[in-house]
Amino acid sequence: MTNKTHSLAIASLFAVATSFSFADIAVVVHPDNAVTTITDSDLSRIFLGKTDSFPDKSKATPIDQKEGSPLRDAFYIMVTKKDAAQLNSYWSRLIFTGKGTPPKMVRNDRKVKSLISKNTDHIGYIDTANVDDSVKVIFTIK
Amino acid sequence: MAINRLSRWIAFSYLLVFSLPSVASGDLEELVEDLEYELEELLDQIEDKNKRFKINGFLSAGAAYSDSSVPIESTDLRDEVNFAPEGVLGLQMEFKLNHNSKVVTQLVGRGKTDFDIGAEWGYFAYNITPALTFRAGRVRIPLFLLSDYLEVGYAYPWVRPAAEVYDLAELFSSQDGMDLLYNFSVGSVDSQVQVGAGTLARTSPQYGGLTFKATDMLTAAIMTNYKAWTLNANFAVVDFVADLTGTDLGDVNDILVANNAGEIKFNHLDILYYSLGAAYDNGTWIVQTEAINTSYENRPGPQIFPIQRAHYISIARRFNRVTPYLLYAKNRTVNAHERREADAILEQAGLSSLSPARVILGLLDHTQTSWALGLNYSLSPKAIVKFEWKLIGRTKGTVGEFEDFAAFTSILTGEDVLDGTNVYNLVFDIVF
Numbered sequence: 001m002t003n004k005t006h007s008l009a010i011a012s013l014f015a016v017a018t019s020f021s022f023a024d025i026a027v028v029v030h031p032d033n034a035v036t037t038i039t040d041s042d043l044s045r046i047f048l049g050k051t052d053s054f055p056d057k058s059k060a061t062p063i064d065q066k067e068g069s070p071l072r073d074a075f076y077i078m079v080t081k082k083d084a085a086q087l088n089s090y091w092s093r094l095i096f097t098g099k100g101t102p103p104k105m106v107r108n109d110r111k112v113k114s115l116i117s118k119n120t121d122h123i124g125y126i127d128t129a130n131v132d133d134s135v136k137v138i139f140t141i142k
Numbered sequence: 143m144a145i146n147r148l149s150r151w152i153a154f155s156y157l158l159v160f161s162l163p164s165v166a167s168g169d170l171e172e173l174v175e176d177l178e179y180e181l182e183e184l185l186d187q188i189e190d191k192n193k194r195f196k197i198n199g200f201l202s203a204g205a206a207y208s209d210s211s212v213p214i215e216s217t218d219l220r221d222e223v224n225f226a227p228e229g230v231l232g233l234q235m236e237f238k239l240n241h242n243s244k245v246v247t248q249l250v251g252r253g254k255t256d257f258d259i260g261a262e263w264g265y266f267a268y269n270i271t272p273a274l275t276f277r278a279g280r281v282r283i284p285l286f287l288l289s290d291y292l293e294v295g296y297a298y299p300w301v302r303p304a305a306e307v308y309d310l311a312e313l314f315s316s317q318d319g320m321d322l323l324y325n326f327s328v329g330s331v332d333s334q335v336q337v338g339a340g341t342l343a344r345t346s347p348q349y350g351g352l353t354f355k356a357t358d359m360l361t362a363a364i365m366t367n368y369k370a371w372t373l374n375a376n377f378a379v380v381d382f383v384a385d386l387t388g389t390d391l392g393d394v395n396d397i398l399v400a401n402n403a404g405e406i407k408f409n410h411l412d413i414l415y416y417s418l419g420a421a422y423d424n425g426t427w428i429v430q431t432e433a434i435n436t437s438y439e440n441r442p443g444p445q446i447f448p449i450q451r452a453h454y455i456s457i458a459r460r461f462n463r464v465t466p467y468l469l470y471a472k473n474r475t476v477n478a479h480e481r482r483e484a485d486a487i488l489e490q491a492g493l494s495s496l497s498p499a500r501v502i503l504g505l506l507d508h509t510q511t512s513w514a515l516g517l518n519y520s521l522s523p524k525a526i527v528k529f530e531w532k533l534i535g536r537t538k539g540t541v542g543e544f545e546d547f548a549a550f551t552s553i554l555t556g557e558d559v560l561d562g563t564n565v566y567n568l569v570f571d572i573v574f
Binding site for chain 2: 041042045050051052053059067068080081082083084085086087088089092093095096097098099107110111114
Protein backbone atom coordinates (compact mmCIF):
# COMPACT_ATOMS: atom_id res chain seq x y z
CA MET A 1 0.00 0.00 0.00
CA THR A 2 1.49 3.31 -1.06
CA ASN A 3 0.86 6.01 1.44
CA LYS A 4 2.15 9.47 0.78
CA THR A 5 1.51 11.70 3.75
CA HIS A 6 1.00 15.40 3.32
CA SER A 7 0.99 17.83 6.16
CA LEU A 8 -1.23 20.78 5.41
CA ALA A 9 -0.15 24.02 7.00
CA ILE A 10 -3.62 25.44 6.51
CA ALA A 11 -4.91 22.97 9.10
CA SER A 12 -3.88 25.27 11.90
CA LEU A 13 -5.54 28.25 10.18
CA PHE A 14 -8.87 26.51 10.11
CA ALA A 15 -8.60 24.90 13.53
CA VAL A 16 -10.51 27.83 15.02
CA ALA A 17 -13.24 27.60 12.42
CA THR A 18 -13.90 23.95 13.15
CA SER A 19 -15.49 23.37 16.49
CA PHE A 20 -14.85 19.65 16.48
CA SER A 21 -11.83 17.44 16.59
CA PHE A 22 -11.23 14.73 14.05
CA ALA A 23 -8.76 11.99 13.35
CA ASP A 24 -6.51 12.07 10.29
CA ILE A 25 -8.36 11.75 7.02
CA ALA A 26 -7.21 9.28 4.38
CA VAL A 27 -8.08 9.83 0.72
CA VAL A 28 -8.58 6.39 -0.75
CA VAL A 29 -8.97 4.69 -4.13
CA HIS A 30 -9.27 1.11 -5.37
CA PRO A 31 -6.03 -0.89 -4.80
CA ASP A 32 -5.80 -1.52 -8.58
CA ASN A 33 -6.05 2.19 -9.43
CA ALA A 34 -2.75 3.28 -11.02
CA VAL A 35 -2.83 6.57 -9.12
CA THR A 36 -0.45 6.47 -6.15
CA THR A 37 -0.51 10.09 -5.04
CA ILE A 38 -2.51 13.26 -5.62
CA THR A 39 -2.19 16.96 -4.74
CA ASP A 40 -4.72 18.88 -2.65
CA SER A 41 -5.34 21.08 -5.69
CA ASP A 42 -6.32 18.08 -7.86
CA LEU A 43 -8.45 16.70 -5.03
CA SER A 44 -10.26 20.03 -4.82
CA ARG A 45 -10.93 20.01 -8.58
CA ILE A 46 -12.34 16.47 -8.46
CA PHE A 47 -14.61 17.01 -5.44
CA LEU A 48 -15.85 20.40 -6.75
CA GLY A 49 -16.75 18.83 -10.09
CA LYS A 50 -14.26 20.94 -12.06
CA THR A 51 -12.68 17.85 -13.56
CA ASP A 52 -13.75 14.23 -13.86
CA SER A 53 -10.22 12.87 -14.28
CA PHE A 54 -7.27 11.88 -12.13
CA PRO A 55 -3.97 13.62 -12.99
CA ASP A 56 -3.11 10.62 -15.21
CA LYS A 57 -6.31 11.39 -17.24
CA SER A 58 -8.12 8.24 -16.07
CA LYS A 59 -11.76 8.70 -15.00
CA ALA A 60 -12.36 9.89 -11.43
CA THR A 61 -15.70 9.54 -9.64
CA PRO A 62 -15.78 11.20 -6.21
CA ILE A 63 -17.73 9.68 -3.31
CA ASP A 64 -18.78 12.12 -0.62
CA GLN A 65 -19.69 11.63 3.03
CA LYS A 66 -23.10 12.66 4.33
CA GLU A 67 -23.91 16.35 4.87
CA GLY A 68 -23.20 17.57 8.38
CA SER A 69 -20.61 14.92 9.22
CA PRO A 70 -17.54 16.40 10.98
CA LEU A 71 -15.28 14.36 8.69
CA ARG A 72 -16.87 15.95 5.62
CA ASP A 73 -16.67 19.49 7.02
CA ALA A 74 -12.99 18.98 7.88
CA PHE A 75 -12.19 17.47 4.48
CA TYR A 76 -13.68 20.39 2.54
CA ILE A 77 -12.13 23.05 4.72
CA MET A 78 -8.70 21.45 4.33
CA VAL A 79 -8.90 20.64 0.65
CA THR A 80 -11.15 23.29 -0.91
CA LYS A 81 -10.95 26.01 1.78
CA LYS A 82 -14.76 26.08 1.85
CA ASP A 83 -16.96 25.52 4.88
CA ALA A 84 -20.40 23.91 4.58
CA ALA A 85 -22.15 27.23 3.79
CA GLN A 86 -19.60 28.18 1.12
CA LEU A 87 -19.88 24.72 -0.34
CA ASN A 88 -23.67 25.03 -0.56
CA SER A 89 -23.28 28.43 -2.20
CA TYR A 90 -20.82 26.95 -4.72
CA TRP A 91 -23.08 24.01 -5.61
CA SER A 92 -26.21 26.17 -5.78
CA ARG A 93 -24.56 28.04 -8.69
CA LEU A 94 -24.21 24.75 -10.55
CA ILE A 95 -27.37 22.90 -9.49
CA PHE A 96 -29.71 25.78 -10.35
CA THR A 97 -28.07 26.31 -13.73
CA GLY A 98 -28.04 22.63 -14.65
CA LYS A 99 -24.26 22.76 -15.01
CA GLY A 100 -23.21 20.39 -12.28
CA THR A 101 -24.24 17.84 -9.69
CA PRO A 102 -22.57 17.30 -6.32
CA PRO A 103 -20.81 13.96 -5.74
CA LYS A 104 -22.85 10.99 -4.56
CA MET A 105 -23.12 11.01 -0.77
CA VAL A 106 -22.90 7.90 1.37
CA ARG A 107 -23.54 7.33 5.04
CA ASN A 108 -20.22 6.27 6.49
CA ASP A 109 -16.64 5.10 5.97
CA ARG A 110 -17.70 1.51 5.48
CA LYS A 111 -19.94 2.44 2.56
CA VAL A 112 -17.13 4.53 1.02
CA LYS A 113 -14.84 1.51 1.20
CA SER A 114 -17.52 -0.82 -0.08
CA LEU A 115 -18.12 1.33 -3.18
CA ILE A 116 -14.44 1.93 -3.85
CA SER A 117 -13.57 -1.75 -3.51
CA LYS A 118 -16.04 -2.45 -6.36
CA ASN A 119 -15.12 0.49 -8.63
CA THR A 120 -11.59 1.25 -9.79
CA ASP A 121 -12.47 4.84 -10.80
CA HIS A 122 -13.95 5.87 -7.42
CA ILE A 123 -12.20 8.13 -4.93
CA GLY A 124 -13.33 8.91 -1.39
CA TYR A 125 -12.11 9.91 2.03
CA ILE A 126 -12.37 8.12 5.38
CA ASP A 127 -11.02 8.23 8.91
CA THR A 128 -7.48 6.76 8.80
CA ALA A 129 -8.48 4.41 11.64
CA ASN A 130 -10.84 2.66 9.22
CA VAL A 131 -8.32 2.07 6.42
CA ASP A 132 -7.93 -1.59 5.46
CA ASP A 133 -6.73 -3.66 2.50
CA SER A 134 -9.89 -3.03 0.46
CA VAL A 135 -8.63 0.49 -0.40
CA LYS A 136 -5.39 2.28 -1.17
CA VAL A 137 -4.43 5.56 0.54
CA ILE A 138 -3.12 8.22 -1.86
CA PHE A 139 -3.26 11.27 0.40
CA THR A 140 -3.46 11.86 4.14
CA ILE A 141 -4.77 14.99 5.81
CA LYS A 142 -3.42 15.49 9.32
CA MET B 143 -35.91 -6.57 -5.21
CA ALA B 144 -35.88 -4.34 -2.16
CA ILE B 145 -38.79 -6.34 -0.72
CA ASN B 146 -36.81 -9.57 -1.18
CA ARG B 147 -33.88 -8.11 0.64
CA LEU B 148 -36.18 -6.84 3.40
CA SER B 149 -37.68 -10.31 3.94
CA ARG B 150 -34.18 -11.82 3.99
CA TRP B 151 -33.15 -9.24 6.54
CA ILE B 152 -36.19 -9.97 8.76
CA ALA B 153 -35.47 -13.71 8.57
CA PHE B 154 -31.85 -13.01 9.39
CA SER B 155 -32.87 -10.94 12.44
CA TYR B 156 -35.22 -13.72 13.57
CA LEU B 157 -32.40 -16.27 13.39
CA LEU B 158 -30.13 -13.90 15.24
CA VAL B 159 -32.57 -13.39 18.14
CA PHE B 160 -33.38 -17.07 18.58
CA SER B 161 -29.86 -18.33 18.16
CA LEU B 162 -28.21 -15.77 20.44
CA PRO B 163 -27.72 -18.08 23.44
CA SER B 164 -25.74 -20.58 21.36
CA VAL B 165 -23.49 -18.11 19.52
CA ALA B 166 -20.02 -17.28 20.80
CA SER B 167 -19.23 -13.58 21.27
CA GLY B 168 -16.81 -13.44 18.26
CA ASP B 169 -19.44 -14.99 16.02
CA LEU B 170 -22.00 -12.57 17.38
CA GLU B 171 -19.93 -9.55 16.37
CA GLU B 172 -19.54 -11.01 12.91
CA LEU B 173 -23.26 -11.64 12.73
CA VAL B 174 -24.07 -8.06 13.78
CA GLU B 175 -21.65 -6.73 11.19
CA ASP B 176 -23.30 -8.86 8.52
CA LEU B 177 -26.68 -7.58 9.62
CA GLU B 178 -25.54 -3.96 9.46
CA TYR B 179 -24.11 -4.59 6.02
CA GLU B 180 -27.36 -6.12 4.79
CA LEU B 181 -29.34 -3.20 6.23
CA GLU B 182 -27.08 -0.64 4.55
CA GLU B 183 -27.39 -2.42 1.21
CA LEU B 184 -31.14 -2.33 1.62
CA LEU B 185 -31.15 1.39 2.47
CA ASP B 186 -28.88 2.04 -0.53
CA GLN B 187 -31.37 0.39 -2.85
CA ILE B 188 -34.20 2.53 -1.50
CA GLU B 189 -32.06 5.68 -1.72
CA ASP B 190 -30.95 4.89 -5.26
CA LYS B 191 -34.57 4.61 -6.33
CA ASN B 192 -35.36 7.95 -4.70
CA LYS B 193 -32.30 9.53 -6.31
CA ARG B 194 -33.81 9.20 -9.77
CA PHE B 195 -36.06 12.10 -8.80
CA LYS B 196 -34.60 15.15 -7.05
CA ILE B 197 -36.11 18.42 -5.89
CA ASN B 198 -34.04 21.47 -5.01
CA GLY B 199 -35.30 24.92 -4.23
CA PHE B 200 -34.32 28.47 -3.41
CA LEU B 201 -36.15 31.24 -1.63
CA SER B 202 -35.48 34.92 -1.07
CA ALA B 203 -37.67 37.03 1.16
CA GLY B 204 -37.20 40.39 2.82
CA ALA B 205 -37.97 44.06 2.77
CA ALA B 206 -36.63 47.13 0.99
CA TYR B 207 -37.01 50.88 1.37
CA SER B 208 -35.97 53.78 -0.84
CA ASP B 209 -35.95 57.40 0.32
CA SER B 210 -36.95 58.62 -3.16
CA SER B 211 -40.55 59.17 -4.19
CA VAL B 212 -39.59 58.19 -7.75
CA PRO B 213 -39.82 54.45 -8.31
CA ILE B 214 -36.76 52.45 -9.25
CA GLU B 215 -37.28 50.76 -12.60
CA SER B 216 -36.34 47.14 -11.91
CA THR B 217 -38.11 46.79 -8.56
CA ASP B 218 -40.79 49.53 -8.52
CA LEU B 219 -39.36 50.44 -5.12
CA ARG B 220 -40.18 53.88 -3.65
CA ASP B 221 -40.35 55.66 -0.31
CA GLU B 222 -42.31 53.04 1.58
CA VAL B 223 -41.30 49.68 2.99
CA ASN B 224 -41.92 47.11 0.33
CA PHE B 225 -41.69 43.35 0.76
CA ALA B 226 -42.51 42.25 -2.77
CA PRO B 227 -39.36 43.19 -4.75
CA GLU B 228 -37.16 40.87 -2.69
CA GLY B 229 -39.42 37.82 -2.96
CA VAL B 230 -38.39 34.93 -5.21
CA LEU B 231 -39.30 31.27 -4.91
CA GLY B 232 -37.75 28.66 -7.19
CA LEU B 233 -38.38 24.93 -7.35
CA GLN B 234 -36.23 22.69 -9.50
CA MET B 235 -37.22 19.12 -10.28
CA GLU B 236 -34.87 16.67 -11.94
CA PHE B 237 -35.80 13.23 -13.18
CA LYS B 238 -33.05 10.93 -14.35
CA LEU B 239 -34.19 8.93 -17.36
CA ASN B 240 -31.07 6.78 -17.45
CA HIS B 241 -27.33 7.05 -16.91
CA ASN B 242 -26.92 9.62 -19.72
CA SER B 243 -30.09 11.65 -19.80
CA LYS B 244 -32.46 13.59 -17.58
CA VAL B 245 -35.37 16.01 -17.67
CA VAL B 246 -35.09 19.17 -15.57
CA THR B 247 -37.70 21.80 -14.90
CA GLN B 248 -37.44 24.95 -12.81
CA LEU B 249 -40.50 26.89 -11.67
CA VAL B 250 -39.98 30.45 -10.49
CA GLY B 251 -42.42 32.85 -8.82
CA ARG B 252 -41.49 36.47 -8.13
CA GLY B 253 -42.91 38.84 -5.54
CA LYS B 254 -43.08 41.70 -8.01
CA THR B 255 -45.48 39.64 -10.16
CA ASP B 256 -47.58 38.32 -7.22
CA PHE B 257 -45.67 35.01 -7.23
CA ASP B 258 -47.27 33.87 -10.45
CA ILE B 259 -45.36 30.66 -11.02
CA GLY B 260 -43.85 30.25 -14.47
CA ALA B 261 -41.57 27.66 -16.07
CA GLU B 262 -38.21 29.42 -16.20
CA TRP B 263 -36.67 26.19 -17.41
CA GLY B 264 -37.77 22.89 -18.79
CA TYR B 265 -35.27 20.93 -20.77
CA PHE B 266 -34.01 17.51 -21.73
CA ALA B 267 -30.30 16.94 -21.22
CA TYR B 268 -28.27 14.21 -22.85
CA ASN B 269 -24.60 13.48 -22.14
CA ILE B 270 -23.12 12.76 -25.56
CA THR B 271 -19.80 12.07 -23.82
CA PRO B 272 -18.88 12.67 -20.17
CA ALA B 273 -17.54 16.09 -21.24
CA LEU B 274 -20.21 17.10 -23.77
CA THR B 275 -23.87 17.71 -22.90
CA PHE B 276 -26.70 18.58 -25.24
CA ARG B 277 -29.79 20.35 -23.85
CA ALA B 278 -33.05 21.15 -25.61
CA GLY B 279 -36.13 22.97 -24.35
CA ARG B 280 -36.34 26.16 -22.31
CA VAL B 281 -32.89 27.09 -21.01
CA ARG B 282 -31.39 30.11 -19.28
CA ILE B 283 -29.43 32.54 -21.45
CA PRO B 284 -25.80 33.01 -20.34
CA LEU B 285 -25.80 36.70 -21.23
CA PHE B 286 -23.41 37.74 -18.44
CA LEU B 287 -21.39 35.97 -15.73
CA LEU B 288 -24.23 35.66 -13.20
CA SER B 289 -27.17 35.47 -15.62
CA ASP B 290 -27.63 31.74 -15.09
CA TYR B 291 -28.30 32.10 -11.38
CA LEU B 292 -29.41 35.71 -11.15
CA GLU B 293 -32.29 34.92 -8.84
CA VAL B 294 -30.52 32.45 -6.55
CA GLY B 295 -29.57 34.97 -3.87
CA TYR B 296 -27.74 32.34 -1.83
CA ALA B 297 -25.22 31.92 -4.66
CA TYR B 298 -23.66 35.42 -4.38
CA PRO B 299 -22.64 37.69 -1.50
CA TRP B 300 -24.81 40.75 -2.29
CA VAL B 301 -28.54 41.33 -1.88
CA ARG B 302 -28.65 41.23 -5.66
CA PRO B 303 -26.11 41.62 -8.49
CA ALA B 304 -25.42 45.20 -9.64
CA ALA B 305 -28.60 46.55 -11.27
CA GLU B 306 -26.49 48.85 -13.45
CA VAL B 307 -25.28 45.73 -15.28
CA TYR B 308 -27.93 43.08 -14.73
CA ASP B 309 -31.01 45.17 -15.52
CA LEU B 310 -29.69 45.10 -19.08
CA ALA B 311 -30.15 41.32 -19.07
CA GLU B 312 -33.61 41.37 -17.51
CA LEU B 313 -35.54 40.94 -20.75
CA PHE B 314 -33.50 38.03 -21.98
CA SER B 315 -33.55 35.53 -19.13
CA SER B 316 -34.49 32.33 -20.94
CA GLN B 317 -34.86 31.04 -24.47
CA ASP B 318 -36.66 28.19 -26.18
CA GLY B 319 -33.98 26.36 -28.09
CA MET B 320 -30.94 24.25 -27.46
CA ASP B 321 -27.40 24.49 -26.25
CA LEU B 322 -24.20 22.51 -25.91
CA LEU B 323 -21.97 22.44 -22.84
CA TYR B 324 -18.39 21.26 -23.25
CA ASN B 325 -15.96 20.83 -20.36
CA PHE B 326 -12.23 20.51 -20.86
CA SER B 327 -9.03 20.84 -18.88
CA VAL B 328 -5.55 21.94 -19.84
CA GLY B 329 -3.22 21.00 -17.01
CA SER B 330 -4.89 22.35 -13.86
CA VAL B 331 -6.98 24.89 -15.78
CA ASP B 332 -10.61 23.80 -16.14
CA SER B 333 -12.95 25.41 -18.65
CA GLN B 334 -16.52 25.17 -19.82
CA VAL B 335 -17.77 26.38 -23.19
CA GLN B 336 -21.48 26.93 -23.81
CA VAL B 337 -23.05 27.69 -27.19
CA GLY B 338 -26.77 28.03 -27.75
CA ALA B 339 -29.46 29.10 -30.19
CA GLY B 340 -33.15 29.79 -29.78
CA THR B 341 -35.95 32.29 -29.58
CA LEU B 342 -36.94 34.37 -26.59
CA ALA B 343 -39.18 32.41 -24.24
CA ARG B 344 -41.43 35.42 -23.65
CA THR B 345 -42.75 36.29 -27.09
CA SER B 346 -44.39 39.68 -26.53
CA PRO B 347 -43.23 41.38 -23.36
CA GLN B 348 -44.00 45.03 -22.87
CA TYR B 349 -40.96 47.23 -22.50
CA GLY B 350 -41.09 51.00 -22.66
CA GLY B 351 -44.42 50.80 -24.44
CA LEU B 352 -42.96 48.50 -27.09
CA THR B 353 -44.22 45.07 -27.95
CA PHE B 354 -41.31 43.07 -29.23
CA LYS B 355 -40.00 39.61 -29.79
CA ALA B 356 -36.56 38.18 -30.31
CA THR B 357 -36.79 35.78 -33.20
CA ASP B 358 -33.26 34.43 -33.16
CA MET B 359 -30.72 34.41 -30.39
CA LEU B 360 -27.20 33.08 -30.56
CA THR B 361 -25.14 32.85 -27.40
CA ALA B 362 -21.60 31.78 -26.59
CA ALA B 363 -19.84 31.75 -23.25
CA ILE B 364 -16.58 30.46 -21.86
CA MET B 365 -15.70 30.19 -18.20
CA THR B 366 -12.23 29.21 -17.00
CA ASN B 367 -11.17 28.21 -13.49
CA TYR B 368 -7.69 28.03 -12.08
CA LYS B 369 -7.36 27.58 -8.33
CA ALA B 370 -9.08 30.64 -6.77
CA TRP B 371 -9.49 32.42 -10.11
CA THR B 372 -12.43 32.45 -12.51
CA LEU B 373 -12.47 34.27 -15.84
CA ASN B 374 -15.43 34.55 -18.17
CA ALA B 375 -16.26 35.93 -21.60
CA ASN B 376 -19.83 35.96 -22.89
CA PHE B 377 -21.30 37.00 -26.23
CA ALA B 378 -24.87 37.11 -27.48
CA VAL B 379 -26.62 38.45 -30.53
CA VAL B 380 -30.38 38.96 -30.46
CA ASP B 381 -32.48 39.50 -33.58
CA PHE B 382 -35.04 41.97 -32.31
CA VAL B 383 -38.41 42.71 -33.93
CA ALA B 384 -40.57 45.48 -32.47
CA ASP B 385 -44.04 46.75 -33.24
CA LEU B 386 -44.02 50.55 -33.02
CA THR B 387 -47.66 51.09 -33.81
CA GLY B 388 -49.15 53.70 -31.50
CA THR B 389 -45.96 54.25 -29.48
CA ASP B 390 -43.99 57.44 -28.83
CA LEU B 391 -41.01 55.92 -30.65
CA GLY B 392 -43.36 55.26 -33.59
CA ASP B 393 -44.17 58.99 -33.59
CA VAL B 394 -40.44 59.81 -33.52
CA ASN B 395 -39.95 57.54 -36.53
CA ASP B 396 -42.87 59.13 -38.45
CA ILE B 397 -41.44 62.62 -37.96
CA LEU B 398 -37.92 61.54 -38.97
CA VAL B 399 -39.26 59.87 -42.12
CA ALA B 400 -41.38 62.94 -42.96
CA ASN B 401 -38.25 65.09 -42.66
CA ASN B 402 -36.19 62.80 -44.93
CA ALA B 403 -33.94 61.72 -42.03
CA GLY B 404 -34.42 58.04 -42.80
CA GLU B 405 -36.29 55.25 -41.05
CA ILE B 406 -35.36 53.80 -37.66
CA LYS B 407 -34.61 50.10 -38.01
CA PHE B 408 -36.99 48.11 -35.83
CA ASN B 409 -37.28 44.94 -37.81
CA HIS B 410 -34.49 42.43 -37.40
CA LEU B 411 -32.39 44.83 -35.42
CA ASP B 412 -29.36 42.97 -34.04
CA ILE B 413 -28.53 43.71 -30.42
CA LEU B 414 -25.01 42.63 -29.45
CA TYR B 415 -23.97 41.84 -25.89
CA TYR B 416 -20.37 41.40 -24.77
CA SER B 417 -19.21 40.67 -21.25
CA LEU B 418 -15.80 40.10 -19.68
CA GLY B 419 -15.42 39.18 -16.04
CA ALA B 420 -12.97 38.00 -13.42
CA ALA B 421 -13.45 36.64 -9.93
CA TYR B 422 -11.10 35.63 -7.12
CA ASP B 423 -12.28 33.59 -4.16
CA ASN B 424 -9.66 32.05 -1.86
CA GLY B 425 -12.16 31.19 0.87
CA THR B 426 -11.48 34.41 2.75
CA TRP B 427 -11.46 37.19 0.17
CA ILE B 428 -13.94 37.43 -2.70
CA VAL B 429 -13.17 39.96 -5.41
CA GLN B 430 -15.33 40.12 -8.51
CA THR B 431 -15.54 42.45 -11.48
CA GLU B 432 -17.31 42.45 -14.82
CA ALA B 433 -17.60 44.87 -17.73
CA ILE B 434 -20.31 44.67 -20.37
CA ASN B 435 -21.16 46.43 -23.60
CA THR B 436 -24.44 46.42 -25.52
CA SER B 437 -24.68 47.86 -29.00
CA TYR B 438 -26.88 47.71 -32.10
CA GLU B 439 -26.31 46.90 -35.72
CA ASN B 440 -28.96 49.26 -37.05
CA ARG B 441 -27.38 51.12 -39.94
CA PRO B 442 -28.53 52.63 -42.21
CA GLY B 443 -31.03 54.90 -40.53
CA PRO B 444 -31.09 57.33 -37.59
CA GLN B 445 -29.11 56.06 -34.61
CA ILE B 446 -31.46 56.45 -31.69
CA PHE B 447 -30.74 53.32 -29.66
CA PRO B 448 -28.31 53.66 -26.78
CA ILE B 449 -24.94 51.95 -26.76
CA GLN B 450 -24.52 51.07 -23.11
CA ARG B 451 -21.40 50.30 -21.15
CA ALA B 452 -21.55 49.10 -17.58
CA HIS B 453 -19.25 47.57 -15.03
CA TYR B 454 -19.04 46.66 -11.38
CA ILE B 455 -16.35 45.73 -8.91
CA SER B 456 -16.92 44.14 -5.55
CA ILE B 457 -14.79 43.12 -2.61
CA ALA B 458 -15.91 40.98 0.30
CA ARG B 459 -14.09 39.47 3.29
CA ARG B 460 -15.30 36.42 5.21
CA PHE B 461 -14.95 36.37 9.00
CA ASN B 462 -16.39 32.94 9.84
CA ARG B 463 -20.16 33.53 9.57
CA VAL B 464 -20.00 37.24 8.80
CA THR B 465 -19.12 38.66 5.37
CA PRO B 466 -19.04 42.43 4.88
CA TYR B 467 -18.88 43.66 1.28
CA LEU B 468 -18.60 46.73 -0.89
CA LEU B 469 -20.02 46.90 -4.41
CA TYR B 470 -19.48 49.73 -6.88
CA ALA B 471 -21.29 49.83 -10.22
CA LYS B 472 -21.70 52.22 -13.13
CA ASN B 473 -23.84 52.28 -16.25
CA ARG B 474 -23.65 54.90 -18.99
CA THR B 475 -24.74 55.44 -22.55
CA VAL B 476 -22.01 56.60 -24.91
CA ASN B 477 -23.81 57.79 -28.03
CA ALA B 478 -26.01 60.64 -26.78
CA HIS B 479 -24.80 62.80 -29.66
CA GLU B 480 -26.57 60.49 -32.12
CA ARG B 481 -29.90 60.98 -30.34
CA ARG B 482 -29.27 64.72 -30.24
CA GLU B 483 -29.11 64.67 -34.05
CA ALA B 484 -32.55 63.05 -34.14
CA ASP B 485 -33.77 65.43 -31.44
CA ALA B 486 -32.65 68.44 -33.52
CA ILE B 487 -34.83 67.23 -36.38
CA LEU B 488 -37.81 66.88 -34.02
CA GLU B 489 -37.17 70.40 -32.71
CA GLN B 490 -37.03 71.77 -36.26
CA ALA B 491 -40.35 70.02 -36.88
CA GLY B 492 -41.83 72.21 -34.14
CA LEU B 493 -42.04 69.75 -31.23
CA SER B 494 -41.53 71.26 -27.79
CA SER B 495 -38.90 69.84 -25.42
CA LEU B 496 -41.70 68.37 -23.30
CA SER B 497 -43.47 66.60 -26.15
CA PRO B 498 -43.69 62.83 -25.58
CA ALA B 499 -41.60 62.07 -28.68
CA ARG B 500 -38.68 64.20 -27.51
CA VAL B 501 -38.97 63.04 -23.90
CA ILE B 502 -38.86 59.40 -24.93
CA LEU B 503 -35.65 60.06 -26.87
CA GLY B 504 -34.12 61.62 -23.78
CA LEU B 505 -35.20 58.68 -21.63
CA LEU B 506 -32.86 56.47 -23.63
CA ASP B 507 -29.87 58.16 -21.99
CA HIS B 508 -28.59 56.70 -18.77
CA THR B 509 -25.75 57.55 -16.49
CA GLN B 510 -25.80 56.03 -13.05
CA THR B 511 -23.39 55.00 -10.36
CA SER B 512 -24.08 53.19 -7.13
CA TRP B 513 -22.22 52.19 -4.01
CA ALA B 514 -23.55 49.34 -1.91
CA LEU B 515 -22.22 48.53 1.54
CA GLY B 516 -23.56 45.34 3.00
CA LEU B 517 -23.08 42.52 5.40
CA ASN B 518 -24.27 38.96 5.25
CA TYR B 519 -24.52 36.54 8.13
CA SER B 520 -24.71 32.78 7.71
CA LEU B 521 -27.58 31.54 9.89
CA SER B 522 -26.94 27.93 8.89
CA PRO B 523 -25.20 26.14 6.02
CA LYS B 524 -28.38 26.76 3.97
CA ALA B 525 -29.62 30.17 5.12
CA ILE B 526 -28.12 33.66 4.99
CA VAL B 527 -29.47 37.01 6.11
CA LYS B 528 -28.17 40.09 4.28
CA PHE B 529 -28.32 43.80 5.17
CA GLU B 530 -27.44 46.39 2.55
CA TRP B 531 -27.33 50.14 2.17
CA LYS B 532 -27.06 51.41 -1.38
CA LEU B 533 -26.49 54.96 -2.54
CA ILE B 534 -27.57 55.67 -6.12
CA GLY B 535 -26.38 58.72 -7.99
CA ARG B 536 -26.65 59.94 -11.54
CA THR B 537 -25.32 62.59 -13.78
CA LYS B 538 -27.73 65.51 -14.01
CA GLY B 539 -30.07 65.37 -16.97
CA THR B 540 -30.36 61.58 -17.15
CA VAL B 541 -32.83 59.28 -15.46
CA GLY B 542 -30.49 56.44 -14.58
CA GLU B 543 -32.24 53.44 -13.11
CA PHE B 544 -35.38 55.40 -12.24
CA GLU B 545 -38.57 55.54 -14.17
CA ASP B 546 -41.38 57.99 -14.18
CA PHE B 547 -42.45 60.38 -16.84
CA ALA B 548 -43.00 63.08 -14.20
CA ALA B 549 -39.47 62.57 -12.87
CA PHE B 550 -38.03 63.04 -16.31
CA THR B 551 -40.01 66.20 -17.01
CA SER B 552 -38.90 67.52 -13.63
CA ILE B 553 -35.31 67.06 -14.79
CA LEU B 554 -36.08 68.93 -18.01
CA THR B 555 -37.55 71.80 -16.06
CA GLY B 556 -34.53 71.96 -13.77
CA GLU B 557 -36.15 70.34 -10.71
CA ASP B 558 -33.82 67.46 -9.99
CA VAL B 559 -35.56 65.08 -7.61
CA LEU B 560 -33.29 62.08 -7.98
CA ASP B 561 -30.00 63.21 -6.53
CA GLY B 562 -28.47 60.73 -4.05
CA THR B 563 -31.17 58.14 -3.41
CA ASN B 564 -30.63 55.77 -0.50
CA VAL B 565 -31.96 52.21 -0.68
CA TYR B 566 -32.02 49.86 2.33
CA ASN B 567 -32.52 46.09 2.11
CA LEU B 568 -32.95 43.21 4.52
CA VAL B 569 -33.11 39.84 2.77
CA PHE B 570 -33.12 36.18 3.76
CA ASP B 571 -31.70 33.77 1.17
CA ILE B 572 -32.29 30.06 1.58
CA VAL B 573 -31.52 26.95 -0.48
CA PHE B 574 -33.14 23.62 0.20
